[in-house]
Amino acid sequence: MLICTALSLLPKETSGEYGPIAGYVPVVLLLLIAIAFPVAALAAGRLVRRKVETPEKQIPYECGVDPISDSKDRFSVRYYMIAMLFLVFDVETIFLFPWAVIYDKLGVFGLVEILIFLGILVVGYYYAWRKGALNWV
Amino acid sequence: MTIQQIVFIVFALIITAGGVGVLVQRNPLYSAFSLILSFIGLAAMYILMGAQFLGVIQIVVYAGAIMVLFVFVIMLLNVRDDELHPDRHKYLLYIGVPLGLGLIAEVFYVVTRVQIAPAITDMHATGTVGTVERIGVGLLTEYLLPFEATSVLILMAVIGAMHLAKREKE
Amino acid sequence: MPLLLFSQPFMDSPLIPLIIEWSLKIFFIFGGLMTALAYLTWFERRVLAYIQMRLGPNRVGPAGLLQPLADGIKFIFKEDIVPLDADKFLYTLAPIMSLVPALTCYVLLPFGDKFVMPGLNREIPLHITHVNVGVLAIFALTGMGVYGIVLAGYASNNKYSLMGGLRSSAQMVSYELAMVMSIIGVLLQAGSLDLVEICKHQAGWFGMQWHLFTYPPTGIIGFFIFLIAMVAETNRVPFDLPEAETELVAGFHTEYSSMKFAMFFIAEYANMVTASAMATILFLGGWMGPFVDQFPLLGPVYFTAKVGFFLFLYVWLRGTLPRYRYDQLMNLGWKFLLPLSLVNLVLTATIALFFM
Numbered sequence: 001m002l003i004c005t006a007l008s009l010l011p012k013e014t015s016g017e018y019g020p021i022a023g024y025v026p027v028v029l030l031l032l033i034a035i036a037f038p039v040a041a042l043a044a045g046r047l048v049r050r051k052v053e054t055p056e057k058q059i060p061y062e063c064g065v066d067p068i069s070d071s072k073d074r075f076s077v078r079y080y081m082i083a084m085l086f087l088v089f090d091v092e093t094i095f096l097f098p099w100a101v102i103y104d105k106l107g108v109f110g111l112v113e114i115l116i117f118l119g120i121l122v123v124g125y126y127y128a129w130r131k132g133a134l135n136w137v
Numbered sequence: 138m139t140i141q142q143i144v145f146i147v148f149a150l151i152i153t154a155g156g157v158g159v160l161v162q163r164n165p166l167y168s169a170f171s172l173i174l175s176f177i178g179l180a181a182m183y184i185l186m187g188a189q190f191l192g193v194i195q196i197v198v199y200a201g202a203i204m205v206l207f208v209f210v211i212m213l214l215n216v217r218d219d220e221l222h223p224d225r226h227k228y229l230l231y232i233g234v235p236l237g238l239g240l241i242a243e244v245f246y247v248v249t250r251v252q253i254a255p256a257i258t259d260m261h262a263t264g265t266v267g268t269v270e271r272i273g274v275g276l277l278t279e280y281l282l283p284f285e286a287t288s289v290l291i292l293m294a295v296i297g298a299m300h301l302a303k304r305e306k307e
Numbered sequence: 308m309p310l311l312l313f314s315q316p317f318m319d320s321p322l323i324p325l326i327i328e329w330s331l332k333i334f335f336i337f338g339g340l341m342t343a344l345a346y347l348t349w350f351e352r353r354v355l356a357y358i359q360m361r362l363g364p365n366r367v368g369p370a371g372l373l374q375p376l377a378d379g380i381k382f383i384f385k386e387d388i389v390p391l392d393a394d395k396f397l398y399t400l401a402p403i404m405s406l407v408p409a410l411t412c413y414v415l416l417p418f419g420d421k422f423v424m425p426g427l428n429r430e431i432p433l434h435i436t437h438v439n440v441g442v443l444a445i446f447a448l449t450g451m452g453v454y455g456i457v458l459a460g461y462a463s464n465n466k467y468s469l470m471g472g473l474r475s476s477a478q479m480v481s482y483e484l485a486m487v488m489s490i491i492g493v494l495l496q497a498g499s500l501d502l503v504e505i506c507k508h509q510a511g512w513f514g515m516q517w518h519l520f521t522y523p524p525t526g527i528i529g530f531f532i533f534l535i536a537m538v539a540e541t542n543r544v545p546f547d548l549p550e551a552e553t554e555l556v557a558g559f560h561t562e563y564s565s566m567k568f569a570m571f572f573i574a575e576y577a578n579m580v581t582a583s584a585m586a587t588i589l590f591l592g593g594w595m596g597p598f599v600d601q602f603p604l605l606g607p608v609y610f611t612a613k614v615g616f617f618l619f620l621y622v623w624l625r626g627t628l629p630r631y632r633y634d635q636l637m638n639l640g641w642k643f644l645l646p647l648s649l650v651n652l653v654l655t656a657t658i659a660l661f662f663m
Contacts, residue, residue: 024184026329026414026436027444033337034410038403038570045383045566058391060465061561077302079477080213082637083206084298086480089645090202092291093487094194095284096652097443098273100495103656106277111656113277113285118649120288124295129642131299136637166397166461173454193443201450205480208457212473268439269500 081133092121144185151178165211169204176200188267324429332435336413344576345375351622358626379569387565390464397462402563402570405455408448409577415441415448416584417503419594419606433594433606434503441502442494445585446487449540452578453479456559459571463562471558474548474633479540481640486536488648489529492655493518493589506593517592522662525655530590532648534620537582539640541575543621545628546636583617584610 095117103110128134155175162168176199183192276284349364349371356363364371389398419433438444453476460472494500496518497508509516519526539546550558560571587593591613594606631639 021184021187021189023436023438026333027411027438028181029329030333030337030414030435031407031411033333034407035403037410038406041383041566041570042399042403045387049384049386049565051386055391057388060390060393060463060468061556077213079473080206080209081298081302082477082481083209084302085295085641086484087198087202087206088291088294088298089484090480090487091198092288093484093491094198095276095287096488096491097494097500098190098269098276100491101269101498101500102273102277103495103659104498105274108660110277111660113281114656115653116285117288118653120285120292122649124292125646128295128299133299133302134638134641136634164394170400170454170458189438189440190443193440193447196447197443197450201447201453202480205453205457205476208454209473209476212457212461212469269443270439 078136085128085133088124089121141185145182148178148181148185151175152182166208169207169211172207173200173204176204183267186267190267190269190272192267328431329435333414336435337410340410340413340577340580344573344580345379347576347580347618348378348572349374350618351625354619354622355626358623382566382569385565387567388562390562393464393562394462397458398562399567401455401459401462402567402574403455404458405452405574406570406577408451409574409581412445412448412577412581415444415502416581417506417588417593418610420507420599420603422603433603437501437503440500442490442500442505442589445502445581446483449578449581450483452574455571455574459563460559463559465562467555467557468559468561471550471555471561474555475542475559478542478546478548478636478640481637482536482539482546482644485532485640485644485648486540488645488652489532489536490589491652492522492525492529495652495655495659496521502588502593506588506595509592510595517590517595519590522655522658525651525658526590528647528651529655530586532644532651533586533590535639535644537586538621538624539636541578541582541621543575543579544625545631547630548633548636579618579621580614583614583621586617587613 096114099106099110099114099117106113152175155171155173155178158171158174159168162171176195180192180195180200183189183195352374353363353371364374367373367377389395414435415438417434417437421430421432423429424431456475456479457472460468460470460475463469493505497505499505499508509518517526519530538544542548542550548558550560555561560568563571587610593613594610596605596609599605599609
């Protein structure tokens with residue numbers, strides 16, 4: 001019942017004179033051009049320039065000192081934490097998009113819904129803060 | 138063959154190539170990038186079916202966020218090519234192949250035998266079935282409880298993530 | 308389930324003109340964009356020089372206007388060095404992966420309304436395409452840019468590159484959250500994710516309908532959060548930690564030379580333009596301006612001017628501000644901008660309730 005009334009309030013499709021999915025065709029077209037451009041540029045460069053390889057030239061540049069130990073060093077677990085928190089909050093923001101678009105149809109109901117949704121998540125955010133997951137050092 | 142079929146086959150090939158790439162690559166980072174390719178093909182497939190929102194979300198969340206985590210984990214563990222001994226797990230081949238064949242048979246059965254519900258044709262014809270407005274209406278009216286429950290799920294994920302990563306520090 | 312690529316409405320409109328129209332537009336946008344990006348380097352160097360009381364490049368051509376061309380030729384002819392023990396395939400893939408999504412974004416950006424081509428009697432929209440989920444599609448594409456940078460760091464076999472790549476990706480994902488949160492308020496007013504619809508929603512009232520000014524102060528707060536996040540997203544001063552030369556040589560592109568280096572460079576500038584265009588569309592009314600209803604071709608002019616303002620701002624910031632420290636950067640993103648944008652969102656929703 002609720003969904004039927006809400007559906008009747010939806011705006012008419014606004015994608016112009018072509019089908020809504022056909023609007024993605026230019027995206028694919030430009031994607032192909034965007035892939036072709038760097039490949040062509042690299043190929044062109046390969047044809048015209050010289051290549052003189054010397055051992056010194058190929059050493060990774062670490063401020064003029066020859067590199068010691070392997071470059072694939074271990075790094076801070078912080079980066080992993082950031083990626084994980086990002087993933088969680090990214091999913092949360094995704095849920096806000098459909099809500100925002102139809103907010104004017106939902107009214108007070110929509111505000112209450114999202115306050116509950118965000119309220120639960122703020123608990124998680126607060127927890128992460130208190131646990132020091134947001135501290136860097 | 139119609140244009141639809143050609144486009145479908147192109148993206149199906151991309152997805153399959155990505156999937157095969159995940160399996161056959163020795164370097165886990167190469168596997169991860171094959172998976173990203175597969176996800177992008179999958180997103181295109183969703184969009185082809187009119188599920189625009191879902192298709193873009195597939196890229197934002199899977200190819201964008203989850204794979205960043207994967208890549209970080211791979212780099213954090215820093216497994217070298219020569220440290221991997223895939224040959225040690227030869228016995229897995231004898232389990233994996235029959236299971237794979239079983240899966241193919243199952244998919245074949247579903248595709249050929251199971252009755253597929255008729256598409257909601259008027260919505261499909263105009264392509265409005267997967268728009269963000271339609272998703273929003275569904276999510277915030279009929280499926281409100283799952284929507285709110287999702288936030289609890291995300292909360293659990295935050296707490297879980299904290300504990301997983303913190304254990305190493307203390 | 309039917310595939311919707313060529314659904315009924317598409318078949319109604321004549322197919323061939325549409326494809327010609329798309330191709331022509333893509334050709335012009337791509338060509339114009341490449342030129343603009345090349346001249347952006349010249350613009351940045353000149354402005355930066357004037358800020359620092361220098362002259363900047365002024366030898367090649369009048370006022371140094373041929374400098375980008377000279378740079379381009381140089382990039383092609385320079386030797387392409389691959390460091391020892393680098394992963395050759397990933398090393399080549401990295402610049403491509405950072406350039407491709409940066410360039411693909413442009414297909415979605417609207418730069419004007421439609422106008423009737425004289426003689427052709429055909430209404431030409433001044434955007435290549437627009438899709439129902441435009442904003443998210445842009446975020447999806449820019450989000451893919453992270454991989455190019457991580458890959459570059461990983462494949463270079465250099466400690467500094469690896470650190471730079473990691474820092475950069477962590478920074479980009481952190482600020483993406485605040486960025487997305489800050490624009491939800493705008494989407495809530497526009498009621499659409501379609502970039503064309505968002506622009507049209509800001510028409511009229513002599514710019515007072517721009518989302519920058521609506522529901523004060525939420526519009527302005529959202530705008531500033533977006534502004535800070537967009538500078539951080541594009542790894543520019545004062546958030547250019549990934550290539551902090553005092554700490555990391557040049558960050559993720561330390562080992563890159565020749566055309567591959569140029570690609571990272573182009574990708575960075577392309578991302579700057581995309582971010583500026585997004586700020587324009589979301590907060591400054593896109594192509595809206597005086598008399599744009601009567602003369603639709605003014606739209607692209609206004610749009611370019613507004614984008615140009617943001618690009619100038621980028622250079623201005625670079626000439627003025629010192630670099631952040633990495634922990635300060637992370638604190639700003641996670642502990643200040645993210646909660647602020649959340650509060651701002653709730654505030655916008657509450658105010659909107661009384662006015663909608």
